[in-house]
Amino acid sequence: MIIAQISDSHIDPQSAQLKHRLEDLRRVVDSLNHLDPAPDMVIHTGDVVHNGSQEKYDLALSILSDIHVPLHVCPGNRDDRHLIVKNFLTGKNIAVDSPFLQYSIDQYPVRLVALDTLSATTNMGDYCQQRADALREMLAQEPNKPTVLFMHHPPFEIVESIYPFQFENWETIDYLTQVLKENTQVMQIFCGHTHRNVKSQLVGIPASTVPSVAVDLRLDDVPKGTTVKPAYHLHQFDGIQFNSQTVVC
Ligand SMILES: [Fe+2]
Numbered sequence: 001m002i003i004a005q006i007s008d009s010h011i012d013p014q015s016a017q018l019k020h021r022l023e024d025l026r027r028v029v030d031s032l033n034h035l036d037p038a039p040d041m042v043i044h045t046g047d048v049v050h051n052g053s054q055e056k057y058d059l060a061l062s063i064l065s066d067i068h069v070p071l072h073v074c075p076g077n078r079d080d081r082h083l084i085v086k087n088f089l090t091g092k093n094i095a096v097d098s099p100f101l102q103y104s105i106d107q108y109p110v111r112l113v114a115l116d117t118l119s120a121t122t123n124m125g126d127y128c129q130q131r132a133d134a135l136r137e138m139l140a141q142e143p144n145k146p147t148v149l150f151m152h153h154p155p156f157e158i159v160e161s162i163y164p165f166q167f168e169n170w171e172t173i174d175y176l177t178q179v180l181k182e183n184t185q186v187m188q189i190f191c192g193h194t195h196r197n198v199k200s201q202l203v204g205i206p207a208s209t210v211p212s213v214a215v216d217l218r219l220d221d222v223p224k225g226t227t228v229k230p231a232y233h234l235h236q237f238d239g240i241q242f243n244s245q246t247v248v249c
Pocket residue numbers: 046047076077078152193194
């Protein structure tokens with residue numbers, strides 16, 4: 001099973017970079033469609049657009065809808081949860097009485113769970129008892145099936161970044177780590193938001209972030225004079241573990 005992960009396309013008609021961001025997204029979609037073997041699905045780990053409106057999602061979808069395989073999105077701090085539900089495939093277990101957008105994708109050998117890490121007041125990551133309880137319930141449905149989580153904000157420190165910590169505080173992450181300690185089927189955590197390539201872990205579970213599709217927003221240390229190209233991750237599950245690689249378009 002192959003999961004392609006893209007993130008942080010930040011489509012924004014108000015940005016002077018709009019033309020370039022649309023070109024970056026187009027390059028990524030063309031690359032995804034030419035992969036052999038094709039991925040089983042694409043996950044977008046948030047910030048599809050920059051401050052969500054239907055007009056901006058229409059623009060993003062004019063490109064994203066060309067992807068040949070299913071596309072699933074978890075919300076980023078610049079997204080709008082309702083417009084994600086309206087415009088994209090989600091999955092099972094969305095709690096209709098909850099303000100949060102978390103769901104599971106169950107039809108593959110690996111189960112995927114989208115988490116909602118948005119804060120009501122800031123652009124930082126947040127988590128809480130209500131979200132943790134919903135995650136605990138979801139994971140209890142399939143305790144023996146290999147599972148990955150995908151979420152916008154990375155729940156770990158990025159020492160090489162000038163923005164090393166992306167959650168409001170460690171206490172909010174504790175809600176998540178407590179659930180993970182009780183659920184050994186979670187094998188990997190895929191994140192966005194940092195606009196760079198980072199590998200880390202949370203309670204021993206491998207975790208990573210992916211470069212932003214929007215090249216003008218990349219935060220990697222790129223050698224001077226190098227042309228930056230849009231990139232994404234491929235995560236291949238061999239039945240035991242994931243092997244991940246970065247694809248440069
Ligand atoms: Fe973000």
